[in-house]
Amino acid sequence: MTIQIKTELCAMFNIRYPLFLAGMAGGMTTVELVAAVSNAGGLGTLGAAYLEPTAIREAILEIRKLTDKPFAVNLFASRASDNNERIREVQQALNPMRRKLGMASVVGEDVATSNLFEEQIAVLIGEKVPVISTAFGILPEPFMRQAKKAKLLVVTMVTTVREALLAEQAGCDAIVAQGSEAGGHRGTFDITEHRMGANIGTFALVPQIVDQVKIPVIAAGGIMDGRGLVASLVLGAQGVQMGTRFLTAIESGAHDAYKQALLNSTEESTVLTKGFSGRPARGIQNGFIREWDASGVEPLPFPTQNTVTRDIRNAANRQSNPDYMSLWAGQGTRLLTSEQSAEDIVDETIRQALLICDE
């Protein structure tokens, strides 16, 4: 076959295999998971979107203690500020869930979400993180210029051809083409254009983007094993990004109840919801999503909705109650494995891919 596992992407990113760990925010990508994927020959990614700048710096130092290989740090390139209109209505819709979790009701004072993006990105550039990846938009100038000056690679997640062209024009070194199968937040830049995000299946999205851009494309969404890796390369991608598959890895930071929900789920289990954060994201249907939808209330925009639901998600985590956690997951969860180390997952994926390619 003309398909080779070792793509130009590997040389460009100085990695052995074209396999990226998705930068899943919210503590899933522990420093151990990030380092394990990089040590196994892929590119580990720290999901730092919700981390304080000091915590990001500490994590970067930890990762560097665990690996001398390249790794990435992912941020949400969003400068959206809070919108507290209707916050009382939203808090009232959330209070029945709080009661179920034994929490006090919240009346609805305005919330103020600190936008850490500029401080976060300053840490990444200051620490010379090998790869900076963003979701929700492109790394803004002048940060792009600073990153280039520091010889850091910049990757942006895109969900349409238009977004891919914008990322290429802005100077990104590569793009992640996120298909609708993907778990977690949609990378959609402007959700006023696509209320629930642009949800193009990976199979349709990858070749259409590959035909329009010159920079390498990394396929994401529903990719769970070596078959998915080779199929992505056949469609013209130079690599893959896998998130869900690593959520059940031994090093994953996912709560045990979350891991169990993933292992019990099927391709029919997930839905797209804006209820947790105000931005569309794919997760396993649970009590939170059902009750939020039943309320008929429109979520506040990101990041405000995310801020007002945090206490519920935190309580659910403390109580090991998956019904009120955000159970982000893609559509390929029947292919999940348990009790596997990240290294085993990378090895198994690459072995299977090499077999298919007869290498």
Place this chain on the structure above:
Amino acid sequence: MTIQIKTELCAMFNIRYPLFLAGMAGGMTTVELVAAVSNAGGLGTLGAAYLEPTAIREAILEIRKLTDKPFAVNLFASRASDNNERIREVQQALNPMRRKLGMASVVGEDVATSNLFEEQIAVLIGEKVPVISTAFGILPEPFMRQAKKAKLLVVTMVTTVREALLAEQAGCDAIVAQGSEAGGHRGTFDITEHRMGANIGTFALVPQIVDQVKIPVIAAGGIMDGRGLVASLVLGAQGVQMGTRFLTAIESGAHDAYKQALLNSTEESTVLTKGFSGRPARGIQNGFIREWDASGVEPLPFPTQNTVTRDIRNAANRQSNPDYMSLWAGQGTRLLTSEQSAEDIVDETIRQALLICDE
């Protein structure tokens, strides 16, 4: 590469290439298109769901004049009867569109959709159509037994692993795994379970089904060229079904205005709607869909909604007004070509696939 274009499916169906034409209903699959795909080495499929039994028999005779190769006829395996509750409300929501098309308003008498399925299937078995394929459900007993007795191959479209297992248990010879990228109607068996259909991306759906069934799986949804064919085989499918790609073929029965809308569309152009037929289907967003959604009226169940909107779609076709046609399309329309014969499309797809596989 261990991937071979000539799969067991080719021997089973006595075709040269594992490429099926989707059985697109509504006059898209002309007898010329069906025969051309079969003559080119694929499996042509007549979309006969809306055809009178006599018209199906005539079409089968025509196809047999044009090719001695195997072909399929596709039907909707739905025995749903009309539901006229709320028909006045629905007709009132449709009347503004009728006015725009210069049509008289409709008050809202009950409609009676003749369920032709049993007569249609009798023609297929009587004429010994080589392949019977169904959407919306499995060929019911005793038809399945009759088809087997007549040595006809039976294929069912599925959208989930559960549906795939039901089809295998019912004795289907192969299944079409329809990913969310696909254009036209979702094959979902029971839309009370998934209001807008189960929409699993092809990339996630195919390997999860392949791992669970023994019968051959044909991938569908977003497959537009040789890359899509080989990627499907890599994911474990034994063939592909392509619909949208053939809509702009010279032999396609699609209205010129429809073809133009397809060629002008992008991966962002389509939406899922129940407005045309009462069943979820993917088509290019147009005036009909926007105005129907704006009405806020819940569509009548299939087939009633399909029956009450037919006059509007027919008038739009007569007036060459794509804004009120059902512009079914998948998510891969940037890969469409124009002025190509079906034979050219099959040849180009196979040539590209063989190149990738180094055959």
